[in-house]
Amino acid sequence: MRGTPMTNEVSHRPARSARSARRHWRAGFLRGGIELRHLLRNPKEMSGHLSNVVVAMLVAAYVGDDVPGTGVPMAHLVIAGFAAYLLFQIGLVNLPQMLVTEREEGVLLRLRVTPGGIPAYLVAKCLLVVVVAVGTVVLLLGATALLLDGPLPDGPGGWLTLLWVTTLGLLAVVPLGAALGAVLPNPREALALIMLPVMGLLVTSGTVFPITSLPVPVQQVASVFPLKWMAQGLRAALLPDAAQAAEAAGAWELPLVALVLTVWAVLGFLLAIPLLRRAARRESGSRLTARHRAAVRSGAAST
Amino acid sequence: MRAPEGSSDTTATASVPTVPTVRPVIQVRGLTMSYGGVGVLHGIDLDIHRGEVFALLGPNGAGKTTTVEILEGFRRRSAGEVRVLGADPERGDDAWRGRIGLVLQSWRDHRRWRVAELLTHFATYYPDPRDPDELLALVGLTGQAGRQVDRLSGGQRRRLDVALGIVGRPELLFLDEPTTGFDPEARHEFHVLVERLARDEGVTVLLTTHDLVEAERLADRIAMLVGGRIRACGTPAELARRAAAQAEVRWTADDGTPRRERTEDPSRLVWELHRDADGPIPGLEVRRPTLEDTYLHMVHREDDGLDGTAAGTGAGAGAGEAQAA
Numbered sequence: 058m059r060g061t062p063m064t065n066e067v068s069h070r071p072a073r074s075a076r077s078a079r080r081h082w083r084a085g086f087l088r089g090g091i092e093l094r095h096l097l098r099n100p101k102e103m104s105g106h107l108s109n110v111v112v113a114m115l116v117a118a119y120v121g122d123d124v125p126g127t128g129v130p131m132a133h134l135v136i137a138g139f140a141a142y143l144l145f146q147i148g149l150v151n152l153p154q155m156l157v158t159e160r161e162e163g164v165l166l167r168l169r170v171t172p173g174g175i176p177a178y179l180v181a182k183c184l185l186v187v188v189v190a191v192g193t194v195v196l197l198l199g200a201t202a203l204l205l206d207g208p209l210p211d212g213p214g215g216w217l218t219l220l221w222v223t224t225l226g227l228l229a230v231v232p233l234g235a236a237l238g239a240v241l242p243n244p245r246e247a248l249a250l251i252m253l254p255v256m257g258l259l260v261t262s263g264t265v266f267p268i269t270s271l272p273v274p275v276q277q278v279a280s281v282f283p284l285k286w287m288a289q290g291l292r293a294a295l296l297p298d299a300a301q302a303a304e305a306a307g308a309w310e311l312p313l314v315a316l317v318l319t320v321w322a323v324l325g326f327l328l329a330i331p332l333l334r335r336a337a338r339r340e341s342g343s344r345l346t347a348r349h350r351a352a353v354r355s356g357a358a359s360t
Numbered sequence: 361m362r363a364p365e366g367s368s369d370t371t372a373t374a375s376v377p378t379v380p381t382v383r384p385v386i387q388v389r390g391l392t393m394s395y396g397g398v399g400v401l402h403g404i405d406l407d408i409h410r411g412e413v414f415a416l417l418g419p420n421g422a423g424k425t426t427t428v429e430i431l432e433g434f435r436r437r438s439a440g441e442v443r444v445l446g447a448d449p450e451r452g453d454d455a456w457r458g459r460i461g462l463v464l465q466s467w468r469d470h471r472r473w474r475v476a477e478l479l480t481h482f483a484t485y486y487p488d489p490r491d492p493d494e495l496l497a498l499v500g501l502t503g504q505a506g507r508q509v510d511r512l513s514g515g516q517r518r519r520l521d522v523a524l525g526i527v528g529r530p531e532l533l534f535l536d537e538p539t540t541g542f543d544p545e546a547r548h549e550f551h552v553l554v555e556r557l558a559r560d561e562g563v564t565v566l567l568t569t570h571d572l573v574e575a576e577r578l579a580d581r582i583a584m585l586v587g588g589r590i591r592a593c594g595t596p597a598e599l600a601r602r603a604a605a606q607a608e609v610r611w612t613a614d615d616g617t618p619r620r621e622r623t624e625d626p627s628r629l630v631w632e633l634h635r636d637a638d639g640p641i642p643g644l645e646v647r648r649p650t651l652e653d654t655y656l657h658m659v660h661r662e663d664d665g666l667d668g669t670a671a672g673t674g675a676g677a678g679a680g681e682a683q684a685a
Contacts, residue, residue: 077454077487084484091481095472163469167524170432171485172458341434342464342536343425349466 081173085180092185106189109146110197113139116265117205124267129300131266133208136201137295138264140194141288144223145258147190148230149237150251152182156238157247161348166340175337186231194223198295208295215294218311222290225318229283232325239329239336243352264288267303276305283321290314383446384409385532385564386431391440393426393588400426401588404440410531411562413554415569415579419659423588424568431566432462432534445532458486461530461563463521465537471510475501478509479523486528499523500549515546522550526557533557535567539574551578576651584658591658600651609633612643 096102116139117132124134159165168174201207210216241247261275262268262285268276279285292300293309301308386408393401401423408414418424429435430442433449442449447456470478476492483489496502499519504512512520518538525533535554539547555578557563569575575582576596583593592599607626611633613619623629626646633641 080484080487084481087481087484091473091477099472159469162471163464163467166464167467167469170457170460170462171482172454172528173485177485341429341432342462342466343429345464346466349468 077173081176082180084173085177086184088177088181089184089188092181093188096185096189106193107196109139109143110193110200113143113197114201114205117201117207124300124303126302127300129296129303132201132205133296134267134292134300134303135265136197136205136207137291138262138288140197140295141226141284141291142259142264143193143197144190144226145230145284145287146255147186147193148227148234150234150248150255151189152186152231152234153238153241153251154244154247155182156235157241158244160238160336160340161243161352163340163345165337166342166345169337169340179333182235183231187227190227191223210294211297218290218294222287222294222314222318225315225322226283226287226290229287229318229321229325232322232329236325236328236332239332243348245355258282258284261285262288263305268305269303280317283318286314286317290318382410383443385412385445386414386566387441387443388431389441391427391430391437391442393423393430393435393438399588401437404585404588404590406583406590408564408566410564411558412580413558413565413567413578415567415575415582416585417569417572417575417582417655418585419570422585424585427585428534428536428566428568432460433457458528459531461525461528461533463518463525463533463535463538465518465540467517467521468510471508473509474505475507475509475512475520476505478520479527482524483527488529489527490529492527495523495527499553514541515543518542519546519550519553522553526563529561530563532564532566535565537569537571538567539569539571547574554578572650572652572655582651584655586658592654596651599654600649602654607649608647610643610645610647611641618643 113136117135120131120135122131123129124131156165165175165178168178198207198209202209210219237251238247241250258279259265261271261279262282263271263276263279264284268279268285271279289304289309290311292304293311293314298309304310384407386406388404388406391401391404391406392399404423404427416424416427426435430437431444431449433444433452436450444452445456445459447453452460473481476496479492479495483492493502493505496505499522501516501519501523504516509517509520518541522535522538525535538554539550542550551574554565554567558565565578567575567578579596581593581595582599584591584599592602594602606622606624608620608622609626609629610618610620614637621629626648630641630644630646633644
């Protein structure tokens with residue numbers, strides 16, 4: 058969508074554009090609500106999100122020891138790490154996959170030719186991602202706290218840390234995921250391209266075991282990416298300070314967590330805005346047809 | 361066919377008396393397009409007026425899609441002047457978009473949504489939308505209101521696309537091969553719907569199709585696009601008359617054998633036959649050259665590499681219309 062004002066008879070007055078902006082926000086919220094309802098009604102997708110929580114709980118129930126050098130149960134470190142990973146996955150796997158699929162089906166084109174459609178789409182997607190992310194983390198922490206004596210923040214400071222790390226973590230990965238969704242070719246290849254690096258980061262970022270047990274070069278590579286810092290931030294929120302002994306720096310390094318996640322968030326926004334704009338602009342009927350033909354040829358879609 | 365009020369002359373802007381200075385809904389002058397130095401469109405001129413159903417007809421690769429996507433604002437043109445609803449499509453903003461409806465053939469979006477839910481949702485984007493329930497009745501999907509979109513048949517899905525295309529009360533509707541895959545009944549209902557939109561609500565419709573029967577049935581005017589040029593433009597009857605093909609007269613001779621003769625002047629031949637027979641002629645039939653004859657002639661001429669004299673037949677030239685008036 059180009060926002061350039063037109064130089065003809067349909068130029069609009071501020072009152073009218075304020076009214077239409079309100080209408081677009083409303084459409085976005087309605088859309089988010091409807092998409093959420095569809096997600097909750099879809100057993101396949103729901104089981105995908107729920108099985109992540111179940112896997113986290115199984116791993117947490119399985120590990121028995123304490124984090125070496127601390128009196129903190131290993132299970133708590135695993136739960137904090139998984140909470141970070143779930144946020145990471147929603148932003149960088151689920152969101153791009155959703156965008157690529159909807160691009161291919163023509164949702165993006167439909168909204169591009171609808172007044173206010175693209176802003177409403179973004180509002181709806183943000184709403185959906187935030188609700189799913191918060192829902193998943195709440196479910197994980199709630200279920201582990203009830204069933205496995207899992208960790209919960211200690212005092213208002215801990216809750217505050219949980220809140221800002223979750224928010225900043227989502228801000229770091231969601232725009233990045235949107236950028237990925239705007240450039241990846243099609244839903245089938247997209248998943249293959251994303252999953253390998255994501256799995257690599259899951260293992261190397263110290264989410265499911267102490268990062269200090271990894272070789273230093275691996276730690277350094279993982280430190281570039283947001284997952285390591287999201288996990289570290291959530292450990293700071295959920296684990297007692299004694300657990301800092303197992304950190305690479307021997308401390309939570311919260312200012313550094315905030316800095317790295319902010320840098321990723323800014324980077325993500327800088328990438329996502331032009332890429333999404335380009336993706337929307339490039340949509341057209343003939344492109345849609347061409348993509349559909351390609352999908353049919355590869356046997357991935359029905360006519 | 362329904363004719364625009366007053367006259368069918370494209371140049372007569374006075375044909376809508378209430379608005380004396382009415383501009384065409386779509387105005388194209390000298391539109392050219394080339395990809396990497398290869399010309400696809402070579403100077404298209406078009407005038408499409410309010411309430412008109414206009415069909416763009418042509419073989420694959422003739423430039424139909426390119427032309428329409430330039431008008432829809434999806435592609436940048438190489439040169440030429442294009443005004444759609446008073447604006448340059450390359451600079452069309454949201455308000456402009458809201459005045460245009462689009463029905464494409466490859467939409468498979470929002471599969472999980474329910475029919476009524478989807479239509480009601482898209483109504484919220486527009487300032488003055490149609491009532492979703494009335495719209496469902498209009499496109500004959502009331503019975504499918506609660507159904508999930510991916511459970512619709514091909515024809516139902518396309519009718520839903522039409523409903524989505526007109527929910528915002530567009531002034532201009534683009535229909536891309538709208539009835540591909542329809543059964544005859546669904547196609548008939550679709551034609552009635554398009555006619556109603558144009559006649560009762562003054563919606564301008566630009567239809568692209570391969571289907572000559574559909575173009576003839578629906579369109580007030582047809583432009584034949586071949587090899588990136590408009591080879592002919594006019595009412596279906598005018599185009600048919602322009603065919604090089606002759607009319608064919610068939611009858612049964614006195615001895616009972618079927619006879620046929622091709623002629624430029626069927627009226628004269630029939631008169632002569634009647635005079636000779638001095639009474640009714642059994643099995644008399646006059647077959648006028650059809651739109652298909654014209655179409656095949658145009659396409660064929662292009663294949664032969666002969667550049668037909670498009671002069672006077674170009675859109676907006678008004679020559680053909682003057683004959684009909």
